[in-house]
Amino acid sequence: xxxxxxxxxxxxIVAEYRISGNERCVEILLSRYEKMxxxxxxxxxxxxxxxxxxxxxxxxxFFKAIRDYKQEKxxxxxxxxxxxxxxxxxxxxxTSRRI
Numbered sequence: 001x002x003x004x005x006x007x008x009x010x011x012x013i014v015a016e017y018r019i020s021g022n023e024r025c026v027e028i029l030l031s032r033y034e035k036m037x038x039x040x041x042x043x044x045x046x047x048x049x050x051x052x053x054x055x056x057x058x059x060x061x062f063f064k065a066i067r068d069y070k071q072e073k074x075x076x077x078x079x080x081x082x083x084x085x086x087x088x089x090x091x092x093x094x095t096s097r098r099i
Contacts, residue, residue: 010077014069026066033062033078037085044089054089061088 005013005028017025037058045051065084069077 010081011069011071014066014077015071017066026063029066030059030062033081036082037062040082040085040089044086044093054092057088057092058085061085064088 003016005016005022005024008016010029010032013025013029016022017029037055041051041055041058045054061084062081065077065081068084069080071077
């Protein structure tokens with residue numbers, strides 16, 4: 001039986017992904033958060049990075065959010081995802097400054 005993933009909350013989709021490994025869950029979450037990632041890419045952009053590289057770092061942070069999210073901590077997925085994306089940007093920028 002197929003589930004209607006588009007009608008589920010972000011937290012439910014993350015849980016479904018963990019149970020089933022259904023890549024469609026990741027696609028749906030990424031489509032919901034692509035604008036947030038793009039917006040943060042513009043906010044964190046610096047001269048010594050490229051927008052494409054920084055956007056990819058944001059996606060890496062987002063995938064880490066899916067991997068590490070724990071609903072029992074009482075935090076909404078959107079808040080956790082934003083935090084993970086921003087942390088990934090900060091790490092990438094610090095690393096690029098060392099080079």
